[in-house]
Amino acid sequence: xxxxxxNAGSSTVKLTLLGHDDxxxxxxxxxxxxxxxxxxxxxxxxxxxxGEADAVGHRVVHGGDQFHxxxxxxxxxEAALRELSDLAPLHQAKSLAALDAVSxxxxxxxxxACFDTAFHHTLKPAATTYAIxxxxxxxxxxxxxxFHGLSHAWVARRVPELLDRQATNLRLVxxxxxxxxxxxxxxxxxxxxxxxxxxxxxxxxxxxxxxSVDPGLVLWLLEHAGLSERQLASALExxxxxxxxxxxxxxxxxxxxxxxxxxxxxxxxxxxxxxxxGAIAAMTAALGGIDAIAFTGGVxxxxxxxxxxxxxxxxxxxLAIDEASNQALTQDADISSAGAAVRTFVxxxxxxxxxxxxxxxxxxxxDARHREIEEDTQAALRARLPSTVLATR
Numbered sequence: 239x240x241x242x243x244x245n246a247g248s249s250t251v252k253l254t255l256l257g258h259d260d261x262x263x264x265x266x267x268x269x270x271x272x273x274x275x276x277x278x279x280x281x282x283x284x285x286x287x288x289g290e291a292d293a294v295g296h297r298v299v300h301g302g303d304q305f306h307x308x309x310x311x312x313x314x315x316e317a318a319l320r321e322l323s324d325l326a327p328l329h330q331a332k333s334l335a336a337l338d339a340v341s342x343x344x345x346x347x348x349x350x351a352c353f354d355t356a357f358h359h360t361l362k363p364a365a366t367t368y369a370i371x372x373x374x375x376x377x378x379x380x381x382x383x384x385f386h387g388l389s390h391a392w393v394a395r396r397v398p399e400l401l402d403r404q405a406t407n408l409r410l411v412x413x414x415x416x417x418x419x420x421x422x423x424x425x426x427x428x429x430x431x432x433x434x435x436x437x438x439x440x441x442x443x444x445x446x447x448x449x450s451v452d453p454g455l456v457l458w459l460l461e462h463a464g465l466s467e468r469q470l471a472s473a474l475e476x477x478x479x480x481x482x483x484x485x486x487x488x489x490x491x492x493x494x495x496x497x498x499x500x501x502x503x504x505x506x507x508x509x510x511x512x513x514x515x516g517a518i519a520a521m522t523a524a525l526g527g528i529d530a531i532a533f534t535g536g537v538x539x540x541x542x543x544x545x546x547x548x549x550x551x552x553x554x555x556x557l558a559i560d561e562a563s564n565q566a567l568t569q570d571a572d573i574s575s576a577g578a579a580v581r582t583f584v585x586x587x588x589x590x591x592x593x594x595x596x597x598x599x600x601x602x603x604x605d606a607r608h609r610e611i612e613e614d615t616q617a618a619l620r621a622r623l624p625s626t627v628l629a630t631r
Contacts, residue, residue, distance in 0.1 A: 301353035357387030416535035
């Protein structure tokens with residue numbers, strides 16, 4: 239089955255066509271700043287031809303409490319996804335805009351929604367529950383959801399492969415560091431804790447997002463700074479993080495500025511790394527120890543300096559890296575120092591492969607995690623799937 243993966247991320251929409259063996263047939267990336275997607279450009283790109291696909295896999299940020307695994311998109315599912323927009327208005331809108339454009343360009347092609355929140359469905363109540371009034375939790379669905387699940391799920395599969403062992407009894411901290419950033423504590427291949435919460439704004443310092451701030455500060459700003467809710471939301475989402483501290487949201491530019499003696503940039507990296515180290519330690523505590531750590535995402539994969547400074551303060555956990563290996567920028571590589579108690583990896587972010595796996599599982603039942611689709615949906619799908627797809631069963 240050839241899968242067209244549509245990944246609507248923080249700043250881009252990535253289109254990847256994968257063959258039946260997961261080989262990349264074609265790729266294209268479109269700029270999509272903030273929550274905006276140029277649907278006409280996306281339609282034109284697909285019309286120009288990446289190649290024929292048998293199915294489409296869409297990255298969808300929020301699955302709420304309804305979707306715990308990948309699901310075939312029909313009218314009912316699409317309506318449910320739109321209803322979830324209030325939980326992630328910026329990110330869900332982008333995913334839905336991409337869905338509209340691809341459906342227009344490729345009508346009738348089976349489409350599957352793959353959720354960033356689904357991997358964190360295994361979090362226990364202690365990790366998902368806020369200490370807030372019961373009415374908020376029970377009637378408004380306010381809880382910690384977690385995000386970047388597709389990236390963390392790939393890391394959870396890839397690291398055991400590199401270690402040549404099963405995921406069982408492996409305690410792994412996955413560090414997805416990009417424009418958005420989050421950590422995930424993974425035990426036995428399952429998420430047990432993560433840094434993002436009710437929204438993707440929580441947790442680490444990011445490119446333009448603040449990460450965690452005192453909720454009392456937010457209330458104070460609303461009362462005393464004369465800001466509207468919309469202004470405050472925009473500032474925390476788009477005017478904070480590295481951009482606010484260093485004047486640039488691009489970690490490469492921040493590091494260059496540090497080398498040029500820019501004190502603002504130095505402070506920005508210090509704050510970034512301080513939060514990162516503390517969060518890694520917190521994830522380790524959730525796991526009761528750590529066997530491996532993996533850096534992925536644009537910053538995680540391509541910034542040896544960030545990796546080095548983060549790990550330098552975590553020797554007490556058994557982390558140590560070999561600087562020659564760290565500087566080599568080799569993807570899917572072990573950069574641990576000889577004799578280090580904890581293995582450190584650099585993993586290429588391959589959400590596309592994780593999405594393709596989930597699409598195949600949802601369409602042809604090849605993975606037990608994706609057999610929750612109702613029988614009537616499966617029957618309806620099989621009735622319209624091309625025979626070439628059914629032949630892969």
